[in-house]
Amino acid sequence: MKINFFTLLFCALCIPISAQQIDEKFARNGLYLFKELGMNTSRIIDYNLTDNGELYVLHLSDDNGNLIRLLKNGQKDTSFNFTSAILNNEGTTPVAMSATPYGTIVVLSNLWNGLSWMIHINEFFEDGTLNTQFGRGGIYTKSILDNSDDNFGQFLYTSSNGEIVVVAKINDFSVSTTEEKIAILKLSSEGRTLSSDLYANHCYRLDSSAMRDDYLFLAYSGSSENEVDHATYLAGLNSERMERQNIHCLSVEGDYETIDHIVLTDAAVYISQIKTNSEALYLINKYDVDGNRDKTFRDSGQVDGNADLYDSNFVVNKKGELFVVSKSLNDDAEILIKKLKNDGTIDETFGVDGIASIMLRHPMITLGKMQIDENDLLYIAGEMSIDGNPYGFITRIDTSIMLLKREKLDKFIRNLFVKRE
Numbered sequence: 001m002k003i004n005f006f007t008l009l010f011c012a013l014c015i016p017i018s019a020q021q022i023d024e025k026f027a028r029n030g031l032y033l034f035k036e037l038g039m040n041t042s043r044i045i046d047y048n049l050t051d052n053g054e055l056y057v058l059h060l061s062d063d064n065g066n067l068i069r070l071l072k073n074g075q076k077d078t079s080f081n082f083t084s085a086i087l088n089n090e091g092t093t094p095v096a097m098s099a100t101p102y103g104t105i106v107v108l109s110n111l112w113n114g115l116s117w118m119i120h121i122n123e124f125f126e127d128g129t130l131n132t133q134f135g136r137g138g139i140y141t142k143s144i145l146d147n148s149d150d151n152f153g154q155f156l157y158t159s160s161n162g163e164i165v166v167v168a169k170i171n172d173f174s175v176s177t178t179e180e181k182i183a184i185l186k187l188s189s190e191g192r193t194l195s196s197d198l199y200a201n202h203c204y205r206l207d208s209s210a211m212r213d214d215y216l217f218l219a220y221s222g223s224s225e226n227e228v229d230h231a232t233y234l235a236g237l238n239s240e241r242m243e244r245q246n247i248h249c250l251s252v253e254g255d256y257e258t259i260d261h262i263v264l265t266d267a268a269v270y271i272s273q274i275k276t277n278s279e280a281l282y283l284i285n286k287y288d289v290d291g292n293r294d295k296t297f298r299d300s301g302q303v304d305g306n307a308d309l310y311d312s313n314f315v316v317n318k319k320g321e322l323f324v325v326s327k328s329l330n331d332d333a334e335i336l337i338k339k340l341k342n343d344g345t346i347d348e349t350f351g352v353d354g355i356a357s358i359m360l361r362h363p364m365i366t367l368g369k370m371q372i373d374e375n376d377l378l379y380i381a382g383e384m385s386i387d388g389n390p391y392g393f394i395t396r397i398d399t400s401i402m403l404l405k406r407e408k409l410d411k412f413i414r415n416l417f418v419k420r421e
Helices: 007-019 399-416
Strands: 031-033 042-049 056-060 064-070 090-101 106-113 117-124 141-143 149-160 164-172 182-188 193-212 215-222 231-238 242-252 256-264 269-276 280-287 307-316 322-328 334-340 353-358 364-370 377-386 389-398
Touching: 007 242, 042 090, 042 364, 042 377, 056 090, 056 389, 064 090, 090 149, 106 149, 117 307, 117 353, 149 193, 164 215, 164 280, 182 215, 182 334, 193 231, 193 256, 215 256, 231 307, 231 334, 280 322, 307 364, 322 364, 322 377, 389 399
Parallel strands: 042 389, 117 149
Antiparallel strands: 031 389, 042 056, 056 064, 090 106, 106 117, 117 141, 149 164, 164 182, 182 193, 193 215, 215 231, 231 242, 256 269, 269 280, 307 322, 322 334, 334 353, 364 377, 377 389
């Protein structure tokens, strides 16, 4: 048995290529870094991936709000000329954005009016200019209950007909800030109030939210008025009528923590839960839109031992496959990605035993929003540390290349030792 020279040569040529999962066709070597000359810090607030592969990104640069558009190749679109200072007004805190079916961009902020916090919304055209016909002179402000309670917008969505839905928390100063009343505000595409009311006149902790096909899902936790035990709820609402429908209730046990994220597809609802018993788990369950659990979906919840459960998220592709993305506890520059098949079992052909490792150029502080497109290109946002300062970033991962990595590695190992004839 001797090592085949040509096999070693194949390894030297192929392994660096197959090990490269970051899509280098995106931005600069696969990474768009929000760092320019003279900039000390930056942070991504939110972003939207459009159907044609463009990215709208809402971010803060040295505490100044800014909105940019990235082309499909990750380069900044210079035709998008956002020059408005409206997000930089004192007391304005941008929190979310959403692209509408008409090509405009809606931005949600929380506004301090000198007495209390209010909902603040602006709309921008495709070229980045402010739509002054939206709301009143381009500005919509609202106290959802028309009183002096603090309103904190959390999530922003736009429906297929252009209506705008805001999920907010309201604090009337009678309870602690860990639990607030959940409220829902709905606007027309012109910035006119359609409805505004409490989801429930009881204090809960709002954990997560998602909306698809005009159907809004809320994940919240707390005890109801007639219950003592703490529980977590997954509730669905039809945004057209805003009718409440509790579709699922999860009882909290000693080793269970609240719903972490919700992902909606055409026919399914996926929720992730963190369990911190003797074996830490990031467990994903699948339901239909009526709240019936899909018992054929069998995720064990097991992740890499170095995965940070509290800095994890997941996406679902068009085939129903899942990618669970975690920041590594072992190396701040490492991202760990676990792939699940559409039945929830681990895809062991992906990476090494179903888990792939991605190394970035700089250590990360935290991961942020994630989206996957029709071609299984995975977009990951977050913050990284450069010379001790935090900067926002977006990277794009080609998940199909990670499949090749395992296949090429297996082939290399099989052919490493050959008999000389």
